[in-house]
Amino acid sequence: MDDKSIVDLxxxxxxxxxxxxxxxxxxxxxxxxxxxLYNDEEAExxxxxxxxxxxxAMPPHRPSVLSAFLGKITRxxxxxxxxxxxxEKRGGGEVPLALEELADCLSGxxxxxxxxxxxxxxxxxxxxxxxxxxxxxxxxxxxxxxLESVEAVAARLGFSVSKVxxxxxxxxxxLRAVLDKEGY
Amino acid sequence: xxxxxxxxxxxxIDERDVALAHAKKSRKPLYIALGSAAAxxxxxxxxxxxxxxxxxxxxxxxxxxxxxDMAPNGDGEMDAVVTLDVVGKDAAYAIQDSATIAEISxxxxxxxxxxxxxxxxxxxxxxxxxQGEYRLILxxxxxxxxxxxxxxxxLVSHETRLEYVLDAEQTDALYRLLxxx
Numbered sequence: 001m002d003d004k005s006i007v008d009l010x011x012x013x014x015x016x017x018x019x020x021x022x023x024x025x026x027x028x029x030x031x032x033x034x035x036x037l038y039n040d041e042e043a044e045x046x047x048x049x050x051x052x053x054x055x056x057a058m059p060p061h062r063p064s065v066l067s068a069f070l071g072k073i074t075r076x077x078x079x080x081x082x083x084x085x086x087x088e089k090r091g092g093g094e095v096p097l098a099l100e101e102l103a104d105c106l107s108g109x110x111x112x113x114x115x116x117x118x119x120x121x122x123x124x125x126x127x128x129x130x131x132x133x134x135x136x137x138x139x140x141x142x143x144x145x146x147l148e149s150v151e152a153v154a155a156r157l158g159f160s161v162s163k164v165x166x167x168x169x170x171x172x173x174x175l176r177a178v179l180d181k182e183g184y
Numbered sequence: 185x186x187x188x189x190x191x192x193x194x195x196x197i198d199e200r201d202v203a204l205a206h207a208k209k210s211r212k213p214l215y216i217a218l219g220s221a222a223a224x225x226x227x228x229x230x231x232x233x234x235x236x237x238x239x240x241x242x243x244x245x246x247x248x249x250x251x252x253d254m255a256p257n258g259d260g261e262m263d264a265v266v267t268l269d270v271v272g273k274d275a276a277y278a279i280q281d282s283a284t285i286a287e288i289s290x291x292x293x294x295x296x297x298x299x300x301x302x303x304x305x306x307x308x309x310x311x312x313x314x315q316g317e318y319r320l321i322l323x324x325x326x327x328x329x330x331x332x333x334x335x336x337x338x339l340v341s342h343e344t345r346l347e348y349v350l351d352a353e354q355t356d357a358l359y360r361l362l363x364x365x
Contacts, residue, residue, distance in 0.1 A: 063199060064199050064200060065199040065200055065202070065203040067202075067203060068199035068200070068202035068203045069199055071202060072195055072196070072199065072202070075195045076192070076195055079188075079191065079192055079195070083188065095191070098187075098191060099187040099188060099191060100187070102187040102190045102191055103186075103187040105187075105190060106185060106186070106187060106190070118189070118192070118193060121185070121189070121190075121193040122193045122196035122197075124193075125190075125193050125194055125196070125197060126196065126197045126198050126201075129194075129197045129198070129201050130198065130201060137201060137204075137205055138204070138205040140205075141197070141201060141202060141205030142205055144191065144194045145194055145195065145197065145202055145205070184185050
């Protein structure tokens, strides 16, 4: 079933929407969640919560790209779960590695309690990603949105591992400059 | 702000960027109807609008013209531009001369048989606009192999692998066209 038809099912409040979503994007969502949680059972719970989130969001929201919309919900739910589970300790998986890499983008100043304007930060990042050259954007999104390992990104995009690492490094340097400029 | 805030914020990037970055390989071509000779000419020039990532050849390049990249139009599709970007480790330049681009494309299209007699992978038809990446593997007659990444500025997600085994003369000819010799 095409995405438009699935979205229409949500708008019609047909429970078939969930079944169709699960059939078409269940595996995709599970992969995203598993990359974060490294636990099949928890990933499956997040995927089920994703369907609920989609059900609550549509209507009124009509996603421009259904797969990405679902992926974003899954990612958010999985990171929330990861944050709760790792409030005191860091576990395995790609999240700690991605966090370590992204810490390069932040100023190394004193830890100050601050309220981050998340909406503003999201807009800034969206604009930053949009301006990246295509190859860099794909690498960045695969690594830091989908949280794929560097090796997986290299395999997916046909680059060497060292090239992916180099591209990510350059992108993080650019991101740091942007964040610095905006006072983050 | 900490790194987790940043990681979470990355989750809010545009859905189209997420989808494009994580697009699977697609073999489905998109044919577009063209009603005029001028439109045909544009499509003929689409495939040459490629980005070449010349791994390992950065030192041999000069020039610093910024690349003229594709730009989404109002429908989220990409407008074709006639540009050959050459990106190396330390330098980048863009070839925007249509005649040169046409020569390079014609050259690739002319290589139908590898030096060992096996058929070479043919480039996608110039009439099939395709956005995507093409791995071009070149082996010259001196045992040297280079991988190029070509990226077409067109419309359809499409990835393929092009393999050419060139003799020394062909290799020299291509490198001359690319401005590497």
